[in-house]
Amino acid sequence: MFASAIVSQPGATGEDRGGPEFENAAKKNSVLMNSLKWNWGKTQTGWYLYVPLLKKTLSTGADPESAEFAGAVARWQIDQGEAATGILDRKTLFLLIGHWQSQRIDPIYEAKPTSLLSAPIAEFYDRARARSLLKVDREAYNAYREMLAEARKDLFPRENEQPDSENLYLKIISSYRSPAYQAELRKKEPGATRAQIAFRSPHFTGRALDIYVGGEPVSTKDSNRAVQIRSAAYLWLVENAERFGFYPYFYEPWHWEFTGKRLMTEN
Ligand SMILES: [Zn+2]
Known part of the structure; x- marks a missing residue:
């Protein structure tokens, strides 16, 4: 991995690395990714199907089970005024969904x-x-x-x-x-x-x-x-x-x- 090269670049911030403070969050994410129960029309299990979108929104290329990814979640949580746990739990998932949904066509109208x-x-x-x-x-x-x-x-x-x-x-x-x-x-x-x-x-x-x-x-x-x-x-x-x-x-x-x-x- 190139992580060490990236963090040693001037301007890279501490949060970018993920780092040991997000190891536990990463462990939780690796479980939640496949098991979190939530509802969208019907009961859904995990958020693994949204990993490409999550990476894009969180501006990270990191593996969803990594501390780096948890660090990216934490940064996004801070931007939303939320506690920076780094854990992609139900609340955070719905904030992300809210963000995606806010980018869609609204209001819906009938085409001329x-x-x-x-x-x-x-x-x-x-x-x-x-x-x-x-x-x-x-x-x-x-x-x-x-x-x-x-x-x-x-x-x-x-x-x-x-x-x-x-x-x-x-x-x-x-x-x-x-x-x-x-x-x-x-x-x-x-x-x-x-x-x-x-x-x-x-x-x-x-x-x-x-x-x-x-x-x-x-x-x-x-x-x-x-x-x-x-x-x-x-x-x-x-x-x-x-x-x-x-x-x-x-x-x-x-x-x-x-x-x-x-x-x-x-x-
Ligand atoms: Zn369609």
């Missing part, structure tokens, strides 16, 4: 027909998708195209390894859904999860895109999400989407919302 365009079917995961279901908010679509071009460059830096158009990663699964269409979906799948077929869906705006990040496209099963959060496509989105104005719905690795608020970070 004039703000929507019909995206080419080639942009979609399902090439047989009904022609009436290809609508996307114009600005969101332009931002998506920009993001896609950048993602392709980063994920496939060598020209000869660029994926062909059959590569499904980052293609659009679903974008604009009208309230009427959403109601129909709900009738067809009464057992579907609350978030997937919400009464008031951000998909009404045309600015929420479900983007293919691997596995079953839109299944919230933990085993499926565990596959998705390891995909290069998902990890790229976590790292970069906000530069293009897209923010995640933490619970659904495929669901990204364009809020237009672009974070212009240089890297």
